Amino acid sequence: MRIGELADRVGVNTKTIRYYESIGLLPEPQRTGSGYRDYADDDEARLVFIKTAQHLGLSLDEIREVLRLREAGTAPCDHVRSVLREQVKEITKRIAALRRLRDELRQLDAVIDGLPEVEGGMCRIIDHVRATAEQVAADGELASTHRR
Template identity: 60%
Template sequence: MRIGELAAQTGVSPKTIRYYEDIGLLPAPPRTPSGYREYGGDAPARLGFVRTAQAVGLTLGEIREVLAFRDCGEAPCPHVRQLIEQHAAELTERIAALTAVRAELELLAQRARTTSATAATNAVFCHIIEG
């Protein structure tokens, strides 16, 4: 299957397919005598895996590692489990930090509603933030 067909079947642009090939996520396919890439039957599934793994937060480098396990005949699932646990822990930390920022913003919004926008204060920049 040529790159246009693969793109149409997977919803991944030809440019992105070529990029994935360049960075090792998709093996370089053989070429026809006229130079067209001729992708094998597993290319759509591989692209689907890449897109799904990206959607859950894996980086392209991490996805390349997972695919390398599979390409060497090893089970990638233990490595994937580790990556997922790591990403989940990082996400929990980010959510906690964002929750703290949101609470601070809500306090500032309350202050903004209860003070005059032109109130004379000793604030250097803005009394809403500086208190």
């Protein structure tokens, strides 16, 4: 099949397929007599695998490693499981950070109307956040000086 048909079947664009070839995720396809790329069903299956792995959060480098393990005759499932467990840890950290940010934004929203304009400032909201962060940093430095 030609590159356009493969792209349509898998739901990617042709540039993506060419890129995956250029970085070694997809092998160079056979060529027709007129020079067109000629993909096999194995290429389609590999491309579907790559897209599915990306959906699970694997990076292209991680996918490359999975493919390398498989091509070396090793079942890569233990490796994939390890990568997915790391993904869960990172997602958990990001969720916690997003919750903290959400709470901070809610607190900020509650005081916005009472914030004074700062002369020469761009936006009283951002100026308030900057000033608060500077005060917290200064308080932290002061507290660490007193502990010595």
